[in-house]
Amino acid sequence: MPASLSADFSPEDIARFGNNPAESFAANLREVKRRIAAACIRAGRPPDGVRLLPVTKTVPAHILRHAHAAGITDFGENKLQEAREKHEVLGDLGICWHIIGHLQTNKVKYLVRFASEFHALDSLRLAQELNRRLDALGRDLDVFVQVNTSGEASKFGLHPDDLLSFVNRLPEFPRLKPRGLMTLALFSADAERVRPCFRLLRELRDSVVKLHPGVTQLSMGMSGDYELAIEEGASVVRVGQAIFGPRPTDDAYYWPGLTAPSGG
Numbered sequence: 001m002p003a004s005l006s007a008d009f010s011p012e013d014i015a016r017f018g019n020n021p022a023e024s025f026a027a028n029l030r031e032v033k034r035r036i037a038a039a040c041i042r043a044g045r046p047p048d049g050v051r052l053l054p055v056t057k058t059v060p061a062h063i064l065r066h067a068h069a070a071g072i073t074d075f076g077e078n079k080l081q082e083a084r085e086k087h088e089v090l091g092d093l094g095i096c097w098h099i100i101g102h103l104q105t106n107k108v109k110y111l112v113r114f115a116s117e118f119h120a121l122d123s124l125r126l127a128q129e130l131n132r133r134l135d136a137l138g139r140d141l142d143v144f145v146q147v148n149t150s151g152e153a154s155k156f157g158l159h160p161d162d163l164l165s166f167v168n169r170l171p172e173f174p175r176l177k178p179r180g181l182m183t184l185a186l187f188s189a190d191a192e193r194v195r196p197c198f199r200l201l202r203e204l205r206d207s208v209v210k211l212h213p214g215v216t217q218l219s220m221g222m223s224g225d226y227e228l229a230i231e232e233g234a235s236v237v238r239v240g241q242a243i244f245g246p247r248p249t250d251d252a253y254y255w256p257g258l259t260a261p262s263g264g
């Protein structure tokens with residue numbers, strides 16, 4: 001680790017990330033990559049067919065310098081304000097920023113300045129505002145359409161029945177490049193309740209791609225379920241805690257649903 005990075009740990013940092021975050025992130029990353037490759041092989045897929053998107057939400061910016069030192073150059077964040085602040089402080093690192101959480105229309109103007117990908121497109125109003133702001137900057141944005149595959153009221157995303165008509169309208173917003181679909185599965189330790197969410201997203205993709213050949217990717221799977229997601233066809237897995245350690249559980253916001261998973 002570069003000496004200049006080692007001086008700035010608070011006791012809280014050390015309690016959460018240890019004495020050598022770069023080393024532990026790198027070790028965790030190797031393990032996640034090993035599991036991704038193993039899941040690909042189990043599923044009869046090429047081992048390099050899955051993109052790992054590290055999710056950095058709640059990890060403070062000064063700690064993320066150590067993530068960068070560990071070789072991580074793509075950061076997934078679910079809160080625009082947090083992403084924005086980190087982008088400002090870490091501008092020198094050349095990070096690719098991926099916004100993966102629900103976005104309010106009034107935050108679009110910030111997102112378009114620095115995000116390279118948006119995984120939570122879920123309304124035409126948002127599509128319209130994104131397109132308008134992108135057009136003003138003369139840039140395009142890769143987007144994923146979020147689908148609610150678990151039927152839980154706490155989850156964002158389109159109802160599966162509304163997906164095709166939604167995607168049919170996206171050509172009205174030429175600055176948006178729809179690359180695929182995104183979902184958060186049911187939180188459950190029971191794989192046979194989680195799997196149908198991933199399977200549904202894949203089936204939806206299979207029908208949407210016939211009319212929209214660019215919509216090929218599946219952004220699905222997190223620390224607790226990415227191997228299952230890969231077995232069901234994930235192209236991008238969004239993994240936070242398996243790389244950066246557990247998040248503080250008292251902060252319910254940072255769970256993609258409204259409450260921390262019970263594991264049951």
Ligand SMILES: *Cc1c(COP(=O)(O)O)cnc(C)c1O
Pocket residue numbers: 055057078100101184221222223224238239240241242254255256
């Ligand atoms: C937090 C989050 C993840 C990653 O969850 P982990 O449990 O940290 O792997 C994935 N997707 C979204 C949308 C998230 O908000």
